[in-house]
Amino acid sequence: MRLAALAAVVAAALALSASALGACAKPKVSLAKMEGEVMCPICHTTLDQSDSLAAQQIEQFISARIARCESESQIKTALVANYGTVILAAPPGRGFDLLVWWLPLGGIVLAALLVAFGAWRWRRARVPEPETELDPETERQLDELLARFD
């Protein structure tokens, strides 16, 4: 009985110390990955390209959340709530920002269709060159000329 109580106390103490330290046994995302996807709004570069105080503050913000086992999307949501969408290196895939993703794709498809259409038309327009026949007089003169070489 006393042993069980002791074990429970030790387990509780361990759990408390782990949460107090804010440790996450298995982080869902790394700081290095986030640094490439999050902007430093002041320096207009991603965090991994900046050593400014702003970048350092944002890195701390992210590290604290990684330590709380938050996922990438949870951290990004928190970042946007604090710093606005300018904090994301890639715009979110919804609303008006969707255009950023779909417009280039649409452009590529449209360009491919135009090229295909152009090629099809070009092939259809190609007609075989008509065989040109020599008039009898020219043919006779050519025969005479060739006969001299025989």
Added chain:
Amino acid sequence: MRTLKLTGQVVALAAVAGMLALLVWRLTHESHPPKIGGPAPQFSALRLRGDGRLALQSLRGKAVVVNFFQSYCVPCKAEAPALQQAYTQYRKDGVVFVGVDYWDSIAEGRKFVEHHGVTYPVVRDPGGSVADRYGVTGTPETFFINRQGRLVGDHILGPINQGSNRSLFRESMAQAVKRS
């Protein structure tokens, strides 16, 4: 064939028109500093401490000092005590100070105002849209609005308590509080 050709031309024209519209949109939405003497850009933003919003419109009839800052900005830390002191000095003249904490973490912003004993209202500008409207180029930056809601004096780039900014601050404050 004619229909296809026509469709192609319409698509090409639409693409060019779209590009032109984007260019015009970009040019018209670029941040330019507002004109001194012109109306101060309006804003309504969430308060950093407590709930609710603060709208500049609600301060009409009062002289307003708008100070843009960030918790991680070193010159802002140097300026904060002087700004709070100025607020204490000028509030009896009916001057309202408004801090705008932009591109900053809410928690760090709150720590900043608490640490520096800031008592005037502070709002959050997470996306920097208010800062954009004022054409803010760095922090700290301070603007002065008179009782008629017009920008007066010079906007101050850098701490108000350093070098020539001291006299600039006094002159701009005098213009803001002047009753016409």
